Amino acid sequence: MVFNSLVFLFFFVSFYLLYWFVFNKSFKQQNMILLIGSYFFYGWADWRFLSFLILISVFYFVLGIYLEKSIKYKKHLLYIGLIFGIGILGFFKYYNFFISSFNDLFNSFNLNLSLKTLRIIVPLGISFLTFRLISYIIDVSNQKINSTKDWIVFFNYVSFFPSLLSGPIDKASLLVPQLEIKREFVYSKSVDGLRQILWGLFKKVVIADYLATLTYQIFDNYSSLEGSTLLLGLFLYTFQIYADFSGYSDMAIGLARLLGLTTTKNFAFPLFSQNIADFWRKWHISLTSWLTEYVFTPLSIYFRNYGKIGLILAIVINFTIIGFWHGPSWTYVLFGFLHGCFFIPLILNGTINKRKALSKDNLLPTLRELKNILSTFTLVTFSFVLFISNSLANAYSYLLKIFSLSFFSKPEISFVKVIPLILFFLSVEWIGRNGEHALSNLINLKSRLLRWVFYILIALSLFISQGKQQSFIYFQF
Numbered sequence: 001m002v003f004n005s006l007v008f009l010f011f012f013v014s015f016y017l018l019y020w021f022v023f024n025k026s027f028k029q030q031n032m033i034l035l036i037g038s039y040f041f042y043g044w045a046d047w048r049f050l051s052f053l054i055l056i057s058v059f060y061f062v063l064g065i066y067l068e069k070s071i072k073y074k075k076h077l078l079y080i081g082l083i084f085g086i087g088i089l090g091f092f093k094y095y096n097f098f099i100s101s102f103n104d105l106f107n108s109f110n111l112n113l114s115l116k117t118l119r120i121i122v123p124l125g126i127s128f129l130t131f132r133l134i135s136y137i138i139d140v141s142n143q144k145i146n147s148t149k150d151w152i153v154f155f156n157y158v159s160f161f162p163s164l165l166s167g168p169i170d171k172a173s174l175l176v177p178q179l180e181i182k183r184e185f186v187y188s189k190s191v192d193g194l195r196q197i198l199w200g201l202f203k204k205v206v207i208a209d210y211l212a213t214l215t216y217q218i219f220d221n222y223s224s225l226e227g228s229t230l231l232l233g234l235f236l237y238t239f240q241i242y243a244d245f246s247g248y249s250d251m252a253i254g255l256a257r258l259l260g261l262t263t264t265k266n267f268a269f270p271l272f273s274q275n276i277a278d279f280w281r282k283w284h285i286s287l288t289s290w291l292t293e294y295v296f297t298p299l300s301i302y303f304r305n306y307g308k309i310g311l312i313l314a315i316v317i318n319f320t321i322i323g324f325w326h327g328p329s330w331t332y333v334l335f336g337f338l339h340g341c342f343f344i345p346l347i348l349n350g351t352i353n354k355r356k357a358l359s360k361d362n363l364l365p366t367l368r369e370l371k372n373i374l375s376t377f378t379l380v381t382f383s384f385v386l387f388i389s390n391s392l393a394n395a396y397s398y399l400l401k402i403f404s405l406s407f408f409s410k411p412e413i414s415f416v417k418v419i420p421l422i423l424f425f426l427s428v429e430w431i432g433r434n435g436e437h438a439l440s441n442l443i444n445l446k447s448r449l450l451r452w453v454f455y456i457l458i459a460l461s462l463f464i465s466q467g468k469q470q471s472f473i474y475f476q477f
Contacts, residue, residue, distance in 0.1 A: 003251045027182040041161040049123040064147035081137040097328030125165040162255040166474040168264040168286035183260030193257030195439040200250025208244035227407035274356040274372035276342040316340035335386040
């Protein structure tokens with residue numbers, strides 16, 4: 001049941017009516033129907049792991065209470081929670097990767113280790129789920145928040161269906177207080193939520209799914225295509241993955257708003273970033289802020305006596321973990337490691353913390369801004385070859401083919417139709433770059449007629465899109 005399906009539309013409309021018009025007498029009623037809806041949503045996606053979701057919620061609910069009460073065994077309880085969470089993630093997601101890597105390592109020395117891999121079914125959303133739970137027990141242990149005594153509130157925090165499968169990774173300090181009070185229907189927030197959902201649907205259905213028909217064709221047949229075609233395919237994939245993932249986040253955040261809840265902002269127009277540090281402040285914000293707080297900050301304190309070298313080590317380790325978080329593949333590890341290395345020039349020249357804000361009132365970026373945007377976009381684009389490649393060898397071959405003499409050949413696939421679409425997409429994002437989302441400032445448009453014409457055209461484009469429905473890219477993570 002994905003957000004851009006008729007099944008989900010039927011589910012959410014039914015759930016929405018029950019939430020606001022039947023179970024609206026108290027926050028307890030709202031939380032009960034929300035929990036039922038979340039479990040139904042997750043069970044529809046994969047009923048085999050519904051019991052896993054419930055059991056892990058029970059474990060961390062009880063652990064949080066004892067963490068708060070205990071003084072003598074607080075560290076031991078925290079370590080249990082950390083080992084359990086990381087262990088679950090490691091087993092389901094990385095067990096076969098490590099076994100295969102060990103086998104390959106020993107085979108390279110002509111030693112046949114032959115460790116057996118397992119047929120493991122990975123629970124949907126496990127990377128997002130475990131990070132949410134780990135942050136909860138760390139914050140309780142550090143007395144940043146109190147443990148939650150209401151099990152329904154806590155279970156809702158763990159399983160909140162808009163952000164359960166692909167984030168954002170909400171912290172308990174944001175979501176739990178909202179679940180402990182009755183939500184009131186606010187018309188303006190609901191309308192804004194609908195706007196964000198509409199734009200998220202456009203990004204997914206019209207942009208990402210359509211671009212997928214081109215990019216996957218290129219990547220599946222890259223060995224027989226010209227370098228110019230491969231380069232354009234790589235640039236299109238950057239737009240695709242951004243539209244796909246940020247489209248999901250827009251829909252998740254918009255759905256939460258319709259339910260009277262505020263979740264973590266996950267994207268802040270990263271395609272207009274002016275350096276790599278700016279990019280990671282705006283891309284997958286909930287993940288980068290999570291790792292900044294719980295990984296980078298402790299590492300930077302640990303390495304602080306080593307000056308800039310220590311800062312480089314902390315950032316490279318942090319981003320290598322970011323890469324590895326995405327999946328059990330050396331391509332993701334190298335992706336994260338490279339992005340950590342991209343920070344080194346900023347650290348050495350002391351500009352890592354200097355934020356480059358775009359001109360708010362300019363219709364177009366300045367030449368300096370445009371240069372910075374294009375250089376950052378190009379750097380990120382070439383790194384995404386690791387994201388879509390099945391192996392390091394494939395990524396290397398793809399890049400090698402780009403930088404061959406065939407780079408100067410005419411592209412073998414027509415990109416004429418896609419150019420106006422991307423220009424329109426970028427124009428709307430640029431105009432709305434100072435808002436919470438691309439359409440949030442449309443309310444300031446004086447002509448109500450123009451607003452509705454825009455909404456109707458966007459809605460119509462969902463039905464005439466030429467893209468084939470694709471699964472969300474980040475569902476695999």
